[in-house]
Amino acid sequence: MQVVSGVLCPFCGCCCDDLEVIVENNTIVDVRNACALGASKFMEYATHRNTKPLIRKNGELVETTLDEAIKQCAKILAEASYPLLYGWSNTSCEAIKVGLELAEEVGGVIDNTSTVCHGPSILAIQEVGIPGCTLGQIRHRADLIIYWGSNPWSAHPRHLERYTALSEGRFQRAAWKRYLSRLILESARKRRYRAAGRVLKGGAAALPPTEEERRMLPPPEERKLVIIDVQKTRSADLADIFIKVEPGGDYDVLQALRALIRDEELDVDRVAGVPIEELEELADLMVNCRFGIIFFGLGLTMSVGKSRNVEAAIKLTRDLNMYTKFLIMPMRGHFNVTGANIVFTWQTGYPYAVDFSHGYPRYNPGETSAIDILSRGDADAALIVASDPVSSFPRRAVENLVKMPLVVIDPCMTPTALMADVVIPSAFVGIEAEGTAYRMDHVPLPLKKIAEPPKGVLPDAEILQRILHEVREIKGVS
Amino acid sequence: MEFILITGRTIDQGKFKEHAKITEKYMESVAVCEMHIDDMMKIGVRDGDNIKVITKDGSVVVKVKRSKRIKTPGVVFIPFGPWVNSILPSETEGTGMPQLKGFKVRIEPTSEPVPDIKELLLKTYGSKK
Numbered sequence: 066m067q068v069v070s071g072v073l074c075p076f077c078g079c080c081c082d083d084l085e086v087i088v089e090n091n092t093i094v095d096v097r098n099a100c101a102l103g104a105s106k107f108m109e110y111a112t113h114r115n116t117k118p119l120i121r122k123n124g125e126l127v128e129t130t131l132d133e134a135i136k137q138c139a140k141i142l143a144e145a146s147y148p149l150l151y152g153w154s155n156t157s158c159e160a161i162k163v164g165l166e167l168a169e170e171v172g173g174v175i176d177n178t179s180t181v182c183h184g185p186s187i188l189a190i191q192e193v194g195i196p197g198c199t200l201g202q203i204r205h206r207a208d209l210i211i212y213w214g215s216n217p218w219s220a221h222p223r224h225l226e227r228y229t230a231l232s233e234g235r236f237q238r239a240a241w242k243r244y245l246s247r248l249i250l251e252s253a254r255k256r257r258y259r260a261a262g263r264v265l266k267g268g269a270a271a272l273p274p275t276e277e278e279r280r281m282l283p284p285p286e287e288r289k290l291v292i293i294d295v296q297k298t299r300s301a302d303l304a305d306i307f308i309k310v311e312p313g314g315d316y317d318v319l320q321a322l323r324a325l326i327r328d329e330e331l332d333v334d335r336v337a338g339v340p341i342e343e344l345e346e347l348a349d350l351m352v353n354c355r356f357g358i359i360f361f362g363l364g365l366t367m368s369v370g371k372s373r374n375v376e377a378a379i380k381l382t383r384d385l386n387m388y389t390k391f392l393i394m395p396m397r398g399h400f401n402v403t404g405a406n407i408v409f410t411w412q413t414g415y416p417y418a419v420d421f422s423h424g425y426p427r428y429n430p431g432e433t434s435a436i437d438i439l440s441r442g443d444a445d446a447a448l449i450v451a452s453d454p455v456s457s458f459p460r461r462a463v464e465n466l467v468k469m470p471l472v473v474i475d476p477c478m479t480p481t482a483l484m485a486d487v488v489i490p491s492a493f494v495g496i497e498a499e500g501t502a503y504r505m506d507h508v509p510l511p512l513k514k515i516a517e518p519p520k521g522v523l524p525d526a527e528i529l530q531r532i533l534h535e536v537r538e539i540k541g542v543s
Numbered sequence: 544m545e546f547i548l549i550t551g552r553t554i555d556q557g558k559f560k561e562h563a564k565i566t567e568k569y570m571e572s573v574a575v576c577e578m579h580i581d582d583m584m585k586i587g588v589r590d591g592d593n594i595k596v597i598t599k600d601g602s603v604v605v606k607v608k609r610s611k612r613i614k615t616p617g618v619v620f621i622p623f624g625p626w627v628n629s630i631l632p633s634e635t636e637g638t639g640m641p642q643l644k645g646f647k648v649r650i651e652p653t654s655e656p657v658p659d660i661k662e663l664l665l666k667t668y669g670s671k672k
């Protein structure tokens with residue numbers, strides 16, 4: 066039995082690097098320190114996985130050799146006039162680098178999954194910049210933590226515990242005890258309400274709130290947690306303040322806060338369903354904190370307004386810096402989506418949606434982004450690496466994607482692989498292959514190899530190298 | 544009846560997608576629509592019944608689940624996954640990003656079964672030649 070420590074979790078953008086994995090005879094038997102999502106990845110990666118290269122013949126996917134699959138993939142890409150190379154956020158920076166070389170060689174478009182998550186955030190950042198920092202700084206110093214349109218409890222379960230409200234910083238205490246007592250009070254309140262509902266006329270509503278049920282903010286020197294969302298998520302149960310915004314109302318609330326922190330009067334009672342007193346209270350907290358941070362999620366980027374919502378959030382942060390120190394950071398989803406943006410940028414100058422069809426990199430999201438290319442039906446072949454667009458893209462884009470010659474490189478049989486013409490199984494990066502990943506705050510971290518991949522299964526980087534070599538052979542370039 | 548649909552992540556969706564998306568557990572975690580009890584009564588469905596969610600781009604059958612979290616009637620939630628994505632609009636308004644949260648859907652009760660992943664792909668995108 067071998068205990069591998071300091072393992073990075075290849076799941077979400079938190080990139081927790083304190084995992085301990087117990088390996089016995091090349092099998093992972095236990096994992097410590099991971100959340101339910103990370104543990105599920107380590108414990109289940111080997112079940113239901115695909116280990117055989119497949120090729121479509123007479124409408125059926127049948128087994129083939131790796132050489133044959135690679136040759137077929139290279140042929141599809143080399144013959145296409147506008148291939149799309151998509152995915153990249155669940156693999157290593159080393160593989161992404163080869164992918165970019167391949168995209169240039171075949172004159173295609175290369176796009177990563179930020180196109181359907183934080184693409185609008187990137188557009189906003191390119192407009193107005195971003196005051197950022199590392200997560201370590203936040204852990205040690207932030208006394209006001211705001212999650213906007215993000216539910217870390219479900220999507221980044223250890224974010225609160227490792228980097229924000231529940232973490233023990235050098236200058237800030239963890240707020241565990243406060244949250245636990247709040248949860249106990251809340252469940253007692255629910256019990257009382259249920260009982261009252263059974264005996265009192267008028268039900269639970271007839272019971273006046275007791276003293277401890279009224280919201281009490283912690284003392285000024287203590288760290289505070291604010292959640293702003295369209296529904297009361299599990300993360301919101303922990304919050305000192307929860308603000309519920311009507312769907313699509315984030316932009317209005319952000320702009321209202323910008324006005325309030327400048328001491329302007331708002332002549333309305335509510336903004337997007339939020340009472341103005343709640344916003345005034347939040348504006349006060351923001352102005353009076355010593356170190357504040359807004360973490361924003363897909364609630365801003367996927368709702369109406371998209372990049373304009375993020376732009377307003379960044380501008381609010383900029384305004385707040387007139388009074389105090391305030392920062393803002395996107396909650397990145399896949400473990401190496403930040404790495405994909407970084408490698409794309411240092412190789413081509415652009416973070417996603419890069420078009421090589423003119424022989425040089427061009428970038429115009431809305432035109433050169435994967436969903437638009439697919440919805441218009443422009444691409445004539447696709448290579449999908451470590452991603453599942455059939456599950457994550459909207460209907461029209463998928464309809465066109467599955468019509469064209471489609472190659473998938475992935476360790477699992479995803480819905481996209483089920484619709485592919487060539488499927489090449491790959492090793493799980495961070496479990497069966499090493500590499501580099503960037504955490505959401507742009508800190509590069511090493512991914513470890515802790516188990517051997519099944520026989521004949523190669524890492525993404527190696528498969529892509531071989532495809533690139535084949536493409537060059539076909540094109541007669543050395 | 545018309546509702547506002549929100550899509551998003553859940554712990555189960557994250558956990559079971561790692562078990563492979565062709566499993567029943569994954570389907571149970573994402574082919575569900577969480578609704579407020581008042582809305583369920585309005586359209587006449589009970590926990591575990593099947594409903595059809597319709598947009599201008601298509602329709603999909605999922606199971607209905609009474610939500611303890613949704614406090615406002617009129618808003619429904621479906622976790623990210625191939626079921627909900629098969630009815631989402633593709634327009635990106637020049638941003639590269641379709642609107643995946645907060646758009647209108649129509650919901651009605653149905654006796655049709657919830658398709659498994661293979662049936663869903665076949666029904667929505669046809670078979671690959």
Ligand code: SF4
Pocket residue numbers: 074075076077078079080081098099100101102103104221222223224
């Ligand atoms: S929070 Fe994210 S990176 Fe950390 S253990 Fe959980 S899934 Fe892995």
